[in-house]
Structures are given as structure tokens and as C-alpha cells.
Amino acid sequence: MRRRALDAAFDLDGAFSSVSVTLAGNAQPANVIAALDILLAPFAGVGAYAREDQISHASIESELQQLRRMARVIPPAFLVVSAILIHAILSRLIATERQQIGLLKAFGYTRSAVTAAEADxxxxxxxxxxxxxxxxxxxxxxETGTASRQALERVETAFSTLSAATQQARAALDLARHVVSRAEAALMPAGARAGGDGLPVTAPITGVV
Structure with missing residues (x-):
């Protein structure tokens, strides 16, 4: 059933189970809570409470406190670790170039000049x-261009080989055609050869039964 039908069946039309109140800037929460308790007592009110006592507000506040603690602890830890790493790197660089620094100082260079020379x-x-x-x-x-040229040369060589093979195949095909024509001419009967006018003549064949 729908909510309106249930409200009408149980005589709860317009009823509610919870009320949220927003306070003005100069209102006192304790006075407002006492007034609400008196106002809702005839309607079986269980008592009003402030926002600090709500479960949702308490969970959100605890998460915010955890984030504040992390914001106070984690960034300084990262800064300390970064400072230690930078100090170690700079110390190692200075140790590896100690001879050059000593040589420059022996020639009379100042600290700023040595620093500028190191930067240069x-x-x-x-x-x-x-x-x-x-x-x-x-x-x-x-190297890539050389490899490409070599590949192109190999392709050209293969194409040339293919062209030569094609020419050989054509020559062999022409030879085979010539041989076939000679064989057909040799197998042609004498009566079927060319007549006097140069045209092929077919002699009639009669049979006796």
C-alpha cells in the first residue's frame, strides 16, 4: 500500500517521526532543547539532542580529526626524508669533487667563485x-636508414630475379608452342594438307560394308 493510504488507515495523516531544527546565530541550544522536549512531550517525544550527539555528525567529526592528525604528521615526515636525501646527494657530490675544489682554492679562488665554477x-x-x-x-x-636501404636493395634484387624467371618462363612457353605446332603439322594427314590455292582441303572418305 502507498504511504497516504496507510496514513489514512492508522489515522496518521500528516504525522512525522523526526524533526530537524536549525538554530539562529544567537540561540542557546540548551534552551531550545528544553522547549522542544516540553512541546513534543504530548506526542511521545523521546527527547531532543544537539548536533554533537548525532551519530552521523560524530562519525564525520572523527574522520575530520583523523585527517587533521595526518596533515600534521605526514607532510613533516616527507620533508624530513627529502632533506636527508638531498643532504646525502650533495655530500656525495662534494666528496667526489673534493680534489677539484681544493685545487681551485689553492689557486686563490673564493668560496663564491668555487660555487660558480661548480655550477658552470x-x-x-x-x-x-x-x-x-x-x-x-x-x-x-x-643505422635505421642503412637497414632500410639494405632492405630496398634486397627487394630490388628479388624483383630482378623474378623478372628474369618470368622471361625464361615466357621463352619456354614459346618453345613449347613451336614444338606443339610442329607436331601437329607432322601428324596432319596428306589429304588434309594445303591444296593448290593454299587452303586446307578435306578429302571425302567412303567405306564399304
Whole structure:
């Protein structure tokens, strides 16, 4: 049955089981809850409660608190790990280039000059790496082009071989046709050969029973 029919059958037309109230900015929740309890007591009201006591609000608030804790803990942990890795990488770079740094300082270069020289050296190394990559790509393209040319040459050779075989087959076919025509001429009876006017003549054949 539909809801309206059930409401009419049980005399519950317009009835409701729960009420949600929005408070104004200057309202006191405790006073509103007490007034609602008094108002709904004749209708078997079980008591009003604030938003903080609702199950859905409590679950959402707990999830938000977990996210706040994660926001306080996880980003600093990632920053600390990143700082440790960067420190290890820079320390290793300095250790591998300690001789060059000492040589530059022995020649009277200052700390800023050494830093600038290191930056120039890194840029030079990066440029050399890019140049090597470009050279490798060029070699790969050249090798690919060589392979393509070789494949084209193999195709041309196969085509030439096929053309020669076709010519040989045609010559053999012409020879076979000539041999067949000679054989037909040899097997042709004397009376069926060409007459005086150059046309083939057929002699009548009579039989006696």
C-alpha cells in the first residue's frame, strides 16, 4: 500500500517521526532543547539532542580529526626524508669533487667563485650529456636508414630475379608452342594438307560394308 493510504488507515495523516531544527546565530541550544522536549512531550517525544550527539555528525567529526592528525604528521615526515636525501646527494657530490675544489682554492679562488665554477661545470656536463644523447639518436637514425636501404636493395634484387624467371618462363612457353605446332603439322594427314590455292582441303572418305 502507498504511504497516504496507510496514513489514512492508522489515522496518521500528516504525522512525522523526526524533526530537524536549525538554530539562529544567537540561540542557546540548551534552551531550545528544553522547549522542544516540553512541546513534543504530548506526542511521545523521546527527547531532543544537539548536533554533537548525532551519530552521523560524530562519525564525520572523527574522520575530520583523523585527517587533521595526518596533515600534521605526514607532510613533516616527507620533508624530513627529502632533506636527508638531498643532504646525502650533495655530500656525495662534494666528496667526489673534493680534489677539484681544493685545487681551485689553492689557486686563490673564493668560496663564491668555487660555487660558480661548480655550477658552470654541472651545466657543461649536462650539455655534454645532451650532446651525447643527440649523437646516439643520430646514429640510431642512420643505422635505421642503412637497414632500410639494405632492405630496398634486397627487394630490388628479388624483383630482378623474378623478372628474369618470368622471361625464361615466357621463352619456354614459346618453345613449347613451336614444338606443339610442329607436331601437329607432322601428324596432319596428306589429304588434309594445303591444296593448290593454299587452303586446307578435306578429302571425302567412303567405306564399304
Amino acid at each position: 661545470l654541472r651545466r657543461w656536463r649536462a650539455d655534454r650529456k645532451r650532446a651525447e644523447d643527440d649523437l646516439n639518436r643520430t646514429r640510431t637514425v642512420a
